[in-house]
Amino acid sequence: MKRIALGLSYNGSFFYGWQSQPHCQSIQDILEIAISKFISVDEKVKTICAGRTDRGVHAISQIVHFDTKIERSMTSWVRGVNAFLPKDISIHWAKSVTTDFHARFSATSRKYTYVLYCGSVRPSIYHDLVGWCMYELDIDKMIDSSNYLIGLHDFSSFRASRCQSNTSVREIYSFDIKKNGSFIIFTIEANSFLYHMVRNIVGVLIEIGRSIKSIEWMKELLEIKNRSFAAPTFSPHGLYLFSVKYPDYFNLSSDISNSSVIFPFL
Structure with a gap:
């Protein structure tokens, strides 16, 4: 058996997330x-992904x-599989990898x-491509x-009730916020993420940006470790899985960096 890694992009607007679900159209099933x-x-191929994106992401x-x-x-893997995919899912590259490579568990950050x-x-x-806030925000x-949020923390206040992770501890490596015209772009890198974690963080930041809550509210939420005290989960539409990192010995860095698609908001 050979192991093949694929890099793909998709518009998640019309799918029920990545993960296969009965009676719903998921990206995993279609791929x-x-x-x-x-x-x-005749037997359906089983795929493993780096990040199980939610509906609309x-x-x-x-x-x-x-x-x-x-x-x-x-090249045949890319062109051949794309020929059977809808236009809102695209394979950008394919690479033969060693059998110890795992798209999810080998990743060092997302x-x-x-x-x-x-x-x-x-x-x-x-x-469906961006989130929307009708108010001016203090960036x-x-x-x-x-x-x-930078560093190793217990993110229980930003964890969805349906999250199945064994621990709510995650490490955020970087968090960048910048404005481009009417758009605000939040970019966050961590070892991994809890279910709805990014959307819950964005919801909190918006309330702080509107001056409804203080800057220190973020620190208080980390300390209280209770989801019910945080802001509502924000819309999925503006959320993108932007990149995944792996150890250098898998030789995937050049393939991933060359797979960028046009991102007009940056």
Whole structure:
């Protein structure tokens, strides 16, 4: 058996998230069917992804792996599988990897970007591609409060009730917030994320940016470790899985860096 890694992007607007679900259209199901059709096998191929994105969430660079006995060139994997995929899912590269590579467990960090549009009228052109806030936000307050999140913390206040992780402790390596016209772009890198963690953080930052809550509220939420005291979960539409990092010995860094798609908000 050979192990193949794929880098893909997708618009998650019309899917029920990544993970396979009964009676729902998931990205995993569609990808696995496309791979099976390309290699002409009756048994559906099983894929493993780096980050299980939720319903309505997008990906700039999702990484998956699967095992197969079929021999194809890497170019053929890209073109062949894309031929069976809908237009809102694209394979950007394929690479043969060693069997100890695991798209999820080999990853050393994941980076998510949240794109927020601030304006009095909802953004029709970017509908489902960005979150929307009708209020002006103080970006300096949001930046100051986000600094409390850097490092190793218990993120229980930012964890969804349906989260199945054994621990709520995560390490955030970097958190960048910048403004580009009417857009505010939040970029956060961590070893891994809890269910709805990024959207819950964005919800808190918006309340701080509106001056409803103080900058120190972020620190208080970390200390109290109680989801019920934080802001509501914000919209999924502006959230993107931006990139995934792996150890250098897997030789995937160049493939991942070359897979960037046009991201007009940056």
